[in-house]
Every structure is written in C-alpha cells, then in structure tokens.
Amino acid sequence: METKNKHFNRYTVTSALPYANGPIHIGHLAGVYVPADIYVRYLRSNNKDVVFIGGSDEHGVPITIKARQQGISPQEVVDKYHAIIKDSFEKFGISFDVYSRTSDPIHHETASEFFKKLYDDGAFIEKTSQQYYDEEANHFLADRYITGTCPHCNNDRAYGDQCESCGTSLSPLDLINARSALSGNVPVLRDTKHWYLPLNDYEPWLREWILEGHKDDWKSNVYGQCKSWIDQGLQARAVTRDLEWGVKVPVDGADGKVLYVWFDAPIGYISATKEWSEKTGNDWKPYWKNEDSKLVHFIGKDNIVFHCIIFPAMLHAEGSYILPENVPANEFLNLESDKISTSRNWAVWLHEYLEEFPGKEDVLRYVLTANAPETKDNDFTWKDFQARNNNELLAVYGNFVNRTLVLTHKYFDGVVPALANLNENDIEALRLMDAFPAKIGESIELYRFREALSELMNLARLGNKYLTENEPWKVFKTDPERVKTVLAVSLQIVAKLTVLSEPFVPFSAAKLTQMIGLKKLNWIDAVATELLPAGSVIGTPELLFERIEDVDVEKQVQKLLDTKKANLEASEPVLKPQKETVSYEDFAKMDIRTGTIISAEIVPKTKKLLKLTIDTGIDTRTVVSGIAEHYAPEAITGQKVCMLVNLAPRELRGIVSNGMILMAENSEGKLCFVSPTEAFHNGCEVK
RNA sequence: UGCGGGGUGGAGCAGAGGUAGCUCGUUGGGCUCAUAACCCAAAGGUCAGAGGUUCGAAUCCUCUCCCCGCUACCA
Numbered sequence: 001m002e003t004k005n006k007h008f009n010r011y012t013v014t015s016a017l018p019y020a021n022g023p024i025h026i027g028h029l030a031g032v033y034v035p036a037d038i039y040v041r042y043l044r045s046n047n048k049d050v051v052f053i054g055g056s057d058e059h060g061v062p063i064t065i066k067a068r069q070q071g072i073s074p075q076e077v078v079d080k081y082h083a084i085i086k087d088s089f090e091k092f093g094i095s096f097d098v099y100s101r102t103s104d105p106i107h108h109e110t111a112s113e114f115f116k117k118l119y120d121d122g123a124f125i126e127k128t129s130q131q132y133y134d135e136e137a138n139h140f141l142a143d144r145y146i147t148g149t150c151p152h153c154n155n156d157r158a159y160g161d162q163c164e165s166c167g168t169s170l171s172p173l174d175l176i177n178a179r180s181a182l183s184g185n186v187p188v189l190r191d192t193k194h195w196y197l198p199l200n201d202y203e204p205w206l207r208e209w210i211l212e213g214h215k216d217d218w219k220s221n222v223y224g225q226c227k228s229w230i231d232q233g234l235q236a237r238a239v240t241r242d243l244e245w246g247v248k249v250p251v252d253g254a255d256g257k258v259l260y261v262w263f264d265a266p267i268g269y270i271s272a273t274k275e276w277s278e279k280t281g282n283d284w285k286p287y288w289k290n291e292d293s294k295l296v297h298f299i300g301k302d303n304i305v306f307h308c309i310i311f312p313a314m315l316h317a318e319g320s321y322i323l324p325e326n327v328p329a330n331e332f333l334n335l336e337s338d339k340i341s342t343s344r345n346w347a348v349w350l351h352e353y354l355e356e357f358p359g360k361e362d363v364l365r366y367v368l369t370a371n372a373p374e375t376k377d378n379d380f381t382w383k384d385f386q387a388r389n390n391n392e393l394l395a396v397y398g399n400f401v402n403r404t405l406v407l408t409h410k411y412f413d414g415v416v417p418a419l420a421n422l423n424e425n426d427i428e429a430l431r432l433m434d435a436f437p438a439k440i441g442e443s444i445e446l447y448r449f450r451e452a453l454s455e456l457m458n459l460a461r462l463g464n465k466y467l468t469e470n471e472p473w474k475v476f477k478t479d480p481e482r483v484k485t486v487l488a489v490s491l492q493i494v495a496k497l498t499v500l501s502e503p504f505v506p507f508s509a510a511k512l513t514q515m516i517g518l519k520k521l522n523w524i525d526a527v528a529t530e531l532l533p534a535g536s537v538i539g540t541p542e543l544l545f546e547r548i549e550d551v552d553v554e555k556q557v558q559k560l561l562d563t564k565k566a567n568l569e570a571s572e573p574v575l576k577p578q579k580e581t582v583s584y585e586d587f588a589k590m591d592i593r594t595g596t597i598i599s600a601e602i603v604p605k606t607k608k609l610l611k612l613t614i615d616t617g618i619d620t621r622t623v624v625s626g627i628a629e630h631y632a633p634e635a636i637t638g639q640k641v642c643m644l645v646n647l648a649p650r651e652l653r654g655i656v657s658n659g660m661i662l663m664a665e666n667s668e669g670k671l672c673f674v675s676p677t678e679a680f681h682n683g684c685e686v687k
Numbered sequence: 688u689g690c691g692g693g694g695u696g697g698a699g700c701a702g703a704g705g706u707a708g709c710u711c712g713u714u715g716g717g718c719u720c721a722u723a724a725c726c727c728a729a730a731g732g733u734c735a736g737a738g739g740u741u742c743g744a745a746u747c748c749u750c751u752c753c754c755c756g757c758u759a760c761c762a
Contacts, residue, residue, distance in 0.1 A: 221692050225757095228690050301692080301756065331692070332756070339755090370710085375700090376693045377755050384699075384711095391711060395724050403721035410720075450700075454710070461725095468718070468726040476720095543722060609761065626761020647762060660762050 008294040008325075010049040012287040013040050014269040015094075016299040017057035017102065020081040021066050024088055025347035026380055027340040028300075030368040031330040035449045036298035037094045038369065041503035042444045045523035051287050054089065055100035055272045056082040059246040060261040074245045078103055088351040092361050093506050098279070100272035102247075102264060107271035111264045112250040114318060115239070119251060123317045124195040125236055130173070132187035134180040140242030140256065141180055141187055148178035192242055193253070197263075199234035202313045206230055209323070210308065219447070221375070222329050225304045237310065239263040266311040269297075270321075288321055297327045304329050328447040331373040335380050336560060345563050348380070348556075356556075362505035363389050363545065369453045369504060382553040389548045392457060393505075398545040400463040401497070401512065404490040405541035407472055416491055417484035418534035426489050429466045430529055433459065433493055437526045440500055453504055456497070463493040488534070491516075495531035499523065508544050515539045591646040592662065592686035593617060594676050597639045600631075610636075611655055616645055617683015624657035640675040642686050 015036040018028055033054075040052040058078035067074040078101070086099050100107065118124060132141045173189075180187045210218070210226050218226075239260050240249050246258030258264075270288055277284035287293050297307045307327050315321040334340065340347045353364060367388045371378050408414055422430070436459045443452035467490055472483040494512075499521050502509040513520065516538045521531060532538075595616040610631070612623045623643065642662040649658050662674040676684070 224691050226691095232690075304691090305757095334755090371699070378699080387698090387711065390722090390724090394722065396710095399721055399724050403725075405721095407720050454700090457710080464721095464725050465727095467720075471718075471720085473720045474718090545722080547722060547724095624762080644762085649762090657762060 007292070009292040010051075010287060010290070010294070011040075011043055012051055012053070012269075012273070012293055012295045013043075014053040014295075014297050015096075016297075016303055017055050017265055017268050018085055019060070019062070020056040020058045020078040020085065020101070021063050022081060022342040023084045024350040025340060025342070026335070026350070026353075026364070026368060027333045027347065029092075029350065029364070030333040030372050030378075030380070031300040032298045033089065033094045034365055034368050035328070035330065035372065035447070038449050038452075038503040039296070039298070039444060039447070041095060041506065042441065042523065045499075045502060046441075047522060047524060050097075051273060051276060051282075052095060052097045053100075053269050053272045053276070054094070054096040054098070055102065055268050056085055057261070057265045057268065058082065058101055058103040059258070059264055061243065064243070064245045075103065084351055088354060091354050092350060093365070095506075098272050098276035100268065100275045102268045102271070104271065104275065106275050106278075107264075107268055108247050110271040110274060111247045111259055111267045114267050114270075114314075115247075115259060115263070116250050118197075118314070118317055119195070121317070121319075123197070124239065125198050126193055126195055127238075128191050128193045130189045131192045131242065132178060132180070133190040133192075134185055134187050136180075136185050139180075139244075140190070140192055146178050146180065146187065148176055194238045194240045194257075195249075196236040196238050197310070197313065197317070198236045199310065199313055200236060202316065203230060203234050205316065206234075206309060206313065209312070214326075217326060219328060219374075221301060221331065222304055222308060222327055225301075226308045229305055229309055234309070262306050262310060263314070266306065266314070291322060293322055295322055295324045297324050299327060299329045301329050301331050326447070331375070332377045333368075333371075333373050333380055334377060336382070336557070337379055345566075346560070359507075362508045363393060363548070366393050366453070366505055369449050372450050374448065374450055382556045386548045386550075386553045389545065394545040394547060396457055396464065397460045397497070397501070398543065400460045400467070401494055401544060402541055403467060404463070404487065404494050405516070405538060407467075408487050408491060408538060409541065411472070411476055411480070411483055412487070414538045414540075416532050416534050416536050416538065417488040419485070419488045419492065419530050421481070421485050422489075423485075425466075425470065426485060429462065429489055430492070432462055433496055434527070434529055436496065436500060437523060441523065444503070456501055456504060459493065459497055459500065463490060463497070466490060466493070491532050491538075492530060495521075496526055499526040499531065511542075511544060515542060588687075589646075590644055592642055593645050593682070594680050594684040594686065595641050595643050595645075595682050597636050597641060600636050612636075612661070614641070614643065614659075614661075615682050616643065616659070617681065618645065621658045622655065623659050623661060624655050625661050627661070627663065636673075639673060640680075642674050642676070 013036060016032050018024060024033075036052070040050055043050045056078065058074075063074050063077050067077045070077070082101050089096065089099060102111075132146050133139070134141055178187055179185065206226075207230055210223070211230065214223065240254070240257050240263075241260045242256055243258050244256065246261070247264045248254070249257040249259060270284075273284040273287055276282070288295070299307050304327070307324065307329075312323050315323055332340070335346060335348060338346055354361070357363065363385075367380075367385050370388055370392070371380065371384065405414075408416070436455065440452045440455045443449070443455060467486070470486045472486045475486070476483045494516065495518055498509055498512045498516065498518055500523070501512075512518075516532060517536055518532060525531065593616050595614045597612050598615050598620065599613045600610050610625050610627055612625055614621055614623055644660045644662065645658075647658075647660050649656050664672050664674055
C-alpha cells in the first residue's frame with residue numbers, strides 16, 4: 001500500500017476538468033467531484049497540507065463546432081458554461097482551492113512552456129504530411145470537414161474519415177472530388193508539420209512504473225485498462241493540431257497550430273495550481289515537484305488512458321515533475337436505467353437540482369456516495385434517492401441526533417451532563433464509538449468512499465441502539481442520575497458523528513456543529529472520547545433532514561419523461577438538407593420491389609446484424625441488415641418490406657448480402673419499415 | 688470483433704481458498720424519547736452456467752452466456 005511505506009508532507013488532488021460545452025450533471029458528481037471532495041475534506045480535517053484543483057477544459061473541436069452552430073465565438077461558449085459550472089460547484093460545496101480554466105493566460109503560458117521544454121529537449125518527433133487546406137477559409141480541414149465521392153461506392157457525400165453510405169473507413173486523400181464542408185470550395189493539399197510524442201519509447205518505463213509499481217494499490221479497472229494498452233503496444237501520438245482555438249504552438253513556423261486538447265488539458269492542473277499560488281502567496285512548486293508530495297487524480301473511466309499513460313509520460317519526459325501516486329477512476333452512473341447524455345438532455349443537472357431542492361445539497365451528496373459507481377456502472381433512480389433520504393439519512397442519522405437533543409432538552413434544559421458513573425454498557429458503547437475515526441479514515445484512504453459512508457452510518461446506528469437499550473425515557477422516572485450518564489454518552493456519539501460526517505455531508509455537519517455548540521474540531525481531535533464538554537449548553541434542536549414525499553420524486557420522473565418526449569419532438573426540425581438533384585435516369589436505375597421477410601436470425605457475435613431470408617417475388621434471397629437492435633427476429637417474420645434488389649452484393653461477417661431493405665430513420669436513430677400499406681404481392685415495382 | 692470492467696437473497700452492494708455478510712425492502716414482535724422514525728427476531732441465496740484444480744471454491748484454471756465502456760459491425 002502506497003501510504004504504508006511512504007510518508008507524504010503534502011497532497012495535490014486534481015479532479016477531471018469538465019468540458020465547458022455543457023453544465024454539470026450527477027454523473028460527473030458521482031464519478032469525480034463528490035469522491036474527490038470527500039477525500040480532500042478528510043485530508044484537511046487531518047491537518048494535511050492539501051491543494052484541491054479544478055477547472056474548465058475549454059479547448060478542442062467540439063467547442064468550435066458549438067460556437068459555429070450558435071453563431072457566437074468559442075470564447076462566448078466557454079464563458080457561458082464556465083460560469084454555470086463554477087457557480088454550481090460552489091453552491092454544492094465542492095471545496096476547490098482553485099477553480100481555473102484553460103482559456104486563462106496563465107494556462108496558455110504554462111502549457112506553452114511545457115511544450116517548449118519538451119521541444120527543446122528533443123522529446124518530440126516531427127512529421128510532415130499532406131493535408132487538405134481551404135484557401136478561402138484559411139484553414140486546414142479536419143477529416144470530418146471534408147466531403148467527396150467515395151472511391152468504393154461512388155456515394156458523393158462521403159466524409160474524410162468514413163463513407164456513411166458504404167461504411168468503408170477512408171482517409172481524406174482517398175476521396176474523389178474532395179470539397180471543404182466549410183466553404184464548399186475545392187481544398188488544396190498542403191504540407192503540414194506536426195509534433196508527436198513517441199509513447200512507444202516510454203513503454204519499458206511505463207511497464208515498470210505501472211505494471212510492477214502499482215500492481216497492488218491501483219483499482220483493478222484502472223490497472224487492467226493500462227495493462228491492456230501497454231500490452232497492445234503504444235504508438236506515437238500527435239500533440240498538435242491545425243486549428244485556431246487553443247494554445248498556440250510556441251515554435252517558429254507553427255502558425256495556425258495549437259496544442260491538441262489532451263496535451264493541454266492535464267497541464268491545466270499545473271496552471272490552476274499556479275493561479276492558486278498567485279492568489280494565496282503559496283509556492284506551487286513543491287506540490288508538483290517534491291517527492292514528498294502525493295499527487296492523486298480523480299477521474300471517470302473514460303479518462304484512464306490520458307491520466308495513467310499519456311500525462312505521466314509527458315511529466316516523465318519533462319523531467320522535473322512528480323507522478324500520480326494513484327488514479328482512482330470511477331465507472332459510470334446511469335439515470336433511470338438509461339445512459340446519461342448531455343446531447344439527449346437525459347441527466348439531472350446540478351444547477352437545476354440546486355434550485356429545485358434548496359437546502360438539500362447533502363441529500364444528493366449522500367445518495368451519490370452511497371451508490372457511487374466504484375467498481376461497476378450504477379443506476380441513479382429517483383425512487384432510490386427518496387428511499388435513501390427517508391430510510392437512511394433521515395431515519396438513522398437525523399433521527400438519532402434529534403432524539404438525543406430532544407431528550408437532553410426535555411430532562412436537563414440542554415445542559416450536557418458529565419461523562420461519569422459509567423457501567424459496562426456505557427464503556428462498551430464508548431469503546432465501539434472510538435474505533436470509528438480510524439475505521440472510516442482507512443476506507444477513505446483506500447478510496448472506498450461507499451464503505452466509509454456506510455461505516456459512518458453504523459456510528460449513528462450504534463447511537464440508536466444504545467439509546468433504545470438504555471431507554472432513558474423510562475429510567476428517568478426512577479433514576480434521573482442514570483439518565484445523565486446515558487445522555488452524556490449519546491451526546492458524545494452525536495459530537496463524534498458531527499466531526500466524522502463533515503467530509504460527506506458538510507452542510508449538515510456545519511449546522512449540527514452550530515446547534516450543539518461544538519467548537520471546530522477536526523479528525524484528529526475526534527479520536528478523543530469526550531468532545532462535548534460537560535456543562536456546555538446545546539441549542540434548540542432543529543431537524544437536519546426532511547422527508548421527501550412521493551410527489552417530489554414523481555415530479556422529477558415526470559420531468560425526465562417530458563424531456564424524452566420533448567427530445568422526440570424537438571428533433572424533427574433538425575432534418576438533413578436535401579441532397580443534390582439526380583436525374584430520372586439515375587433514379588430509374590434502382591430496382592425497388594415489394595417483398596416479405598420469410599425468416600430472420602441474429603448473425604452470431606454481432607449486435608446489430610440480422611440475416612434475413614426474403615421473398616422478393618423474383619427469387620428468395622439473403623440480405624444482411626443492421627436492424628437487430630430495433631427488431632427481434634421472431635417479430636418480423638412475415639413483415640412486408642420494400643427493398644432495393646439490384647444493389648451490388650456485399651459480404652458482411654462472411655454472409656453475402658443481396659440487396660437492402662428500405663428503412664426510415666428518425667433523428668433518435670430509431671428505425672421503422674417502409675412497406676406497402678395494402679396487401680400487394682411480392683415483386684411489385686416501387687417507383 | 689478485440690480489449691477492459693462486471694454478473695452474489697426482492698433492490699443496492701461487500702467478500703476473493705475453509706461451507707456466505709451488510710444496507711434497504713418484506714413479515715412478526717418490542718418501544719413510545721424521536722421526522723409512522725428507533726430496537727429485536729424471522730423468512731429469503733444451488734454466489735450467471737458447464738467443466739476442471741484442491742481434502743475443501745462465490746473465491747484459482749478453462750469454456751459458454753448476459754450487462755457496461757472504448758472498438759468493430761449497421762449495403
């Protein structure tokens with residue numbers, strides 16, 4: 001275990017930079033920010049020197065596309081989302097020491113310097129290749145910005161990376177009559193030089209550092225992914241792009257080139273630390289350069305390769321930086337059994353949650369931690385959200401606190417009794433209680449936040465059990481002195497719970513600290529048995545959590561269903577533009593006939609392919625069709641169809657397909673058959 | 688298709704060689720300080736399936752099936 005053999009004097013904790021083309025949703029929170037925040041709050045509570053880094057990732061092609069779609073500048077796009085993201089993190093209590101952004105000058109400077117250092121050291125390979133250039137737009141064209149005629153099927157709307165008509169993957173140079181999608185002009189070929197990081201050179205080093213060095217302390221999903229990448233053989237990766245939006249390549253003759261996003265984004269962690277340093281007067285260097293600093297990256301599983309292989313290789317190549325000690329990547333969170341999707345608006349947005357559930361930040365933090373996708377993808381449902389609030393957070397934690405405080409007020413006017421005259425029960429309860437700081441801390445240090453939270457709840461359960469077994473409400477009638485002891489013990493449990501719950505539910509912990517008049521204590525103090533001094537007075541008990549009713553969650557479910565519906569409706573206007581005019585002769589070449597599916601079966605080992613046997617009237621033939629995700633084979637036997645019968649045969653998965661079934665596709669990608677509305681016989685011409 | 692992760696009582700998860708454990712839910716009981724909350728007890732599992740290694744396997748090996756991500760494939 002990393003922490004066992006090595007002592008660290010400071011911690012640098014980063015959380016994946018959210019991409020500034022949309023707001024934050026629960027998937028981001030559960031995967032990255034909530035666990036990172038718990039970890040950091042725990043460290044701070046242990047008086048550790050820690051800097052918690054966050055920021056928006058604001059470069060890259062998708063942002064330029066979004067800007068063009070909306071007719072605004074890329075800067076306007078990122079300004080908008082950066083503001084929303086930053087604000088919602090703050091309100092939600094993600095306790096960044098700095099929340100920066102990659103469009104900030106300090107980042108451009110840092111990333112440039114980083115590149116320059118590697119460049120000067122000869123760490124890059126330079127390669128010149130030919131790429132299409134749009135002379136009117138003054139732009140090199142990314143693959144998908146080039147259209148032309150496919151050399152295989154003559155489809156004249158193929159893209160530079162792929163022909164969507166015949167599926168062949170292409171390179172831009174394969175296209176016949178290539179055109180720029182920006183201007184429609186004929187692009188010219190120009191030489192363009194790019195720099196590559198030869199990852200293959202670092203393979204032996206990576207092998208040793210990860211496969212041997214972190215065999216036991218990295219999560220299995222992270223380790224497995226790295227191993228598979230390394231074993232497959234690493235290749236040089238381009239670190240620059242022909243694009244306007246981004247960090248300019250700081251080398252002569254590199255006009256119109258920027259650092260590729262995955263190169264510049266992780267450097268953003270360093271820039272952000274510098275920004276923090278400028279603001280606070282702390283030196284940033286020890287956090288990134290001293291061997292006694294522990295660097296931890298919190299990320300989602302989609303980012304494993306960048307943070308475990310590429311960024312470390314960059315840091316290693318640069319030479320003066322430390323490497324991540326751990327990269328606790330989480331899996332994904334689904335929402336109501338469906339993949340969370342920004343573009344489909346299938347998400348619970350943080351900024352909306354904060355408005356619709358005011359004062360319930362901790363409820364979401366609790367639910368996302370209790371159900372965190374630590375070892376596999378998990379599902380968030382509103383019903384589960386409600387149940388965890390009502391049956392766990394409120395019933396176990398909130399209720400224990402409340403009954404203890406109410407009893408103290410009822411019998412002793414809120415004065416904390418002395419921890420005296422302990423019997424065996426009391427001693428046992430206190431003994432169990434005192435084991436919690438170490439137990440919970442251990443789980444947190446192993447990045448097992450679900451387990452840590454469950455232990456925290458066990459402390460509240462211990463309290464509930466203790467109260468019930470010692471029934472002060474009964475004993476008071478005969479022995480009020482004994483009740484003093486019972487409540488003294490219970491109050492110490494409340495106090496300990498308050499301190500230990502701070503990383504998980506900081507808002508409630510703060511409220512509770514104030515309510516019971518606890519002085520600001522940290523994790524180390526919490527090891528002591530008596531946290532709340534005898535004789536101090538606790539305030540009037542207020543409820544920490546309230547019940548969430550059926551209507552509240554039904555409203556949210558309805559909102560999601562509405563979203564789904566709205567998506568379907570809204571998607572209609574986004575129709576593809578009409579294609580180029582064709583002559584009747586061209587159309588007449590196509591022989592489209594009515595037919596009937598006689599039988600269908602799934603092509604083994606494929607997801608989408610069905611092997612269909614079709615009666616075309618002319619003959620009976622085999623067609624392979626990519627509709628398996630939409631139709632079960634048994635459901636479509638007997639289905640009337642229209643099909644293109646004179647399409648050139650093609651082999652798919654070893655089966656020759658003779659023709660193509662006509663399907664209509666909506667903007668969600670859903671398919672439906674196009675078939676005669678009356679009982680026409682097979683083989684009728686469609687024209 | 689390749690690679691990675693995962694499949695454990697109704698739901699959500701833990702366990703990683705010695706005959707399954709936690710939370711929620713369910714049922715019965717107790718309590719009445721507490722937000723119909725709390726406490727006790729019970730029911731509920733051939734640990735995806737089939738082979739194998741072992742005195743012994745949920746745990747190791749082989750094969751198969753299913754889910755997720757990246758990838759391929761939607762004529």
